[in-house]
Amino acid sequence: MSVPILTLLILFPLLAALITALLPRDNMRLIKGWAFVAVAIEFGLSLYMLANFVPNTSQMQFVEFYPWVPQFGISYHVGVDGLSFWLVILTTFLMLIAIPASFSEINVRVKEYFIFFLILESALLGVFVALDLFLFYVFWEFSLIPMALIIGIWGHEQRIYAAVKFILFTMAGSLLMLVAILVLYFATGARSFDLLELQKTIVPANLQPWLFAAFALAFAIKVPMFPVHTWLPDAHVQAPAAGSIILAGVLLKLGAYGFMRYNLTLFPDASQQFAPILVVLAIIGIIYGAMTAAVQKDLKALIAYSSVTHMGFIILGIFVFSQQALSGAILQMVNHGISTGALFLMVGLLYERRHTHLITEFGGLQKVIPVFGFFFLFVMFSSMGLPGLNGFVGEFLVLLGSWETNPAYAAVAAVGVILAAIYLLWAYQRVMQGPVTNEKNKTLPDLNRRELALLVVMAALIVLIGIFPDYLLNPMQASVTQLLHFDAVAGLVK
């Protein structure tokens, strides 16, 4: 591959951020327009990658390798395979949604806002394509800062508390991960931070559980898994809409991706050992998140807790070591990004109109804004896994794979599907149905053209993935098989 597409994907947003910094501060239209053009070009770049991706191999593709600090075995090593491929495209796609979604909400410090978003995009893509643990860690921590700033500066009333909580939780995890990365460097004798090199070595059995736990804690907080999920509702409730779209759509996926890419391949024995614990925590998260979502008074907190449920399905799918479940988990990452992204987008639209997320402030909106109501319900059904829409396929594959491992896993997790109907439909009922009781709600404007365009694109994807999921599932199969191979070998060694 002659075009260094991954480096372009990482560097272009930084370049775009730099250009944004040079634009005149007062020309908001120019800044917004340029930010949109930038993420559109970036999305185009990811489509170039899509067009050139070879589906039937587990080999890393678009690989670039340059020594960075050779004396410490640190290199700039990037590549994508079936595990990371769709997540890269999900990221560039959601940025394409998030940027225009901010156009009317953000009117102060506009320039900085879009600069941070572009830096964030670069960092997120870096996490997904990095194949060197040091490089990975740099991007991982780097992604934290712009998100914390977006919450802390453009968030709502309690934004500073939420931003600090977000940082403290995620940092607490990632610091241990840093220690584990250093231990890995010394203990394996590989004297390298290169992921593919480290995968070839066998991490000493007595170290595996500790290193696994350190990585797992960092990833579990990011996902977030029960019981380290409590930063998420605060972060979401306070974040601006576009921040929530990227937080739920992409940031949470970093944790799930980390589990797949690092825990499963570097510590296969420990993965086997710890799997039941993670599965149980995931299932608790599914039920707990869904029940808690049902009693939320704030729409954004409700969707945040629904993310805990959905991410529980994803972690369950990863740790039952099944072709179907793992494929379902990856697909579900994409699905959750689109559906929950769309939900946060729409709650943001309500916020722009009424400056509140409180469910009791609404009621009867379907009469006032029917087009919005249609899309809101549509996305909710996607989120609750209606067959024919995207969410069903991922959820079903996870359940299918889990059942093979242990029917009880699938049976308890499937309760979450019932609960999803309760918390979402009850919320819809209270927000959109019934008489319009609040005077302020009687004159809300329905979707404008920009909002409609964003939602039509997302709704179309929801249907397309629901009907043609194979298009997404096929390219990941070789890598999923390869990933399960690590685990199978570990099983034999045991």
Next chain:
Amino acid sequence: MSQYLWLIPALPLIGAIINLLVGQRLPRALSSWLAVAFMAAAFGVSVSAVANLFALPPEERVIHETLFQWIGVGSFSVNFAFWLDPLSAVMILVVTGVGTLIHIYAVGYMEHDSDYARFFTQMNLFAFMMLVLVLADNYLFMFLGWEGVGLCSYLLIGFWYNRDNLSVGTDEKFLSPRSSGTKAFVVTRIGDFGFTLGVLLMFWTFGSLAFQDVFPKAQAMFQVGAPVITIMTLLLFLGATGKSAQVPLYVWLPDAMAGPTPVSALIHAATMVTAGVYMVARSHVLYSLAPTTMAVVAVIGVLTAFIAATIALVQNDLKRVLAYSTISQLGYMFFALGVGAYAAGIFHLVTHAFFKALLFMGAGAVMHVMNNLIDMRRLGGLRKIMPITFWTFLIGALALSGFPLFSGFFSKDEILADGFSRGSIVLWAVGVLVALMTAFYIFRGVILTFGGKPRWKEGEIISSGDENAHDEHGARGLHPHEVSAVMWVPLVILAFFSIFSGYIGLPHVLGENWLGNFLEPVFHETPIEISAALEWTLIAVSAIAALIGIFIAFRFYFSDPKIPARLRSYYPGLYSLLANKYWVDQIYEYTIARPGRWLANAFWLDVDGRIINGFADGLGRAFRGLAQRLRLLQGGYARGYALAMLIGIVVVIAIVVMRP
């Protein structure tokens, strides 16, 4: 042969898409008749498809069409594919045939509603989903239709989403349409939970979800009574109890009456609620291997038939009488399935689709001209004002009662005969008792609605219980009249079938069971062996039960109308039990809903709020305290790093925020 089966569901889907996109901008008539046209077209294609099927030799009657693979991962693969055999042929004819008539009726029924495009979008979408359900060649695609009809049911029950209370002129308080819709979806989803698990178990047992793989493998791999098949069939049956409103999940169907009446006729009587019956009949190979499940199905069926019929005895709302009647009749169908009389169950499904759709549409006609008044205590005397509605309703009532020579007579009789010879005499006896109650409650309905003197006044203004109801009817005084042709023509056609559809399944002693023979290649049933004398006796018993029920209804509500009140005062406990529907809604509320809410709040406020956040905040405080004490002594790497990053971020925030 070129592929065309996909057209059958695709046509109403196209109708739904057109009405979704531009329907509200089209004139009302165009939007409505467009929906009808797509349904009629689907009916036309169905008829020709069934004709093609019929042209095949009986044992080869399957048309199988595969569109493309839906999901394929590893060993798992499932297609979008259609399967037309005699069983699905019967179903598509009922769905598109009765469906078309109900669509036509709805053109008249919804003539005053400004949201006509949304209504017809959802009706056509429902038809699409229902046709997918009955034409799918595998359980997962079937599940797509299964959930899809649930979606449409939810949407249409809550069609009048902004009203609090639809009932007019009555003191009874029913659930609002929006709550009813949510309740219906959630309760049926409890059943779908079972269905999903059943499908998972099926795949890991047979390595496929396609009918053509599962059924032969089941017969080859398992003996009768194999535990795995018993569990699988019980899980699938849980799905059926949700969708087909059986004990313990029937509670959503009475509240579903909050939807417009054509919806009640189409979804909650003729088609969707029979999905569970279809699914069990479709899976008959599996069920026949699981005698335990079969017993459960039969007992649940009879129990449901009984409970619902007893509740129907005392309802005042005519639509709710019909709703409980539907639950009860579905119970009969499961009774038939449970004793292995699959063809009898499907037979009753067909006749019931005709006469129950007819009854609902008759009740709807009354509501339409009585300004939505449907409380029978305030009706009466409509016989002369609405003669067509009255006579067709009467035909429906006779068919439902099992009055000799009407359709319901033959189908119910077949179930009872099969129940007697293959089931148990106790179940049969309860079935006969239910038949008696059925005849009673429906004639109570006929007499109170159409008979006697009016209990309303011409020009009277009926108070609506809901000030949000800005119905065009609301303010006008009562002026009942016969409904227009667009509404009565479907009634007349359905009345015709309510009489004559019984003749496709005559009992042995009277002639040929054409339907049974048609379905024979699917079910391979061994005919029951009972003597002609016994068969005549059973026919006589069920006929007499119907006549007694009708007689009592006339005695109670026509010749001696003081009896009901007297009975109520003699047995106040029993009356209260029935009037309050055995308190089942309340029991569910206090044992499931409230503890669930309490637990959810405990999770949120106590576990999340106090314990986890409390711990995190405490840790944060301790960390800060420790940091202050150690600040000068020791440059802890982790602490410094975290602190530096935090300070950095605070500084950036400060810079950005402070700058003008």
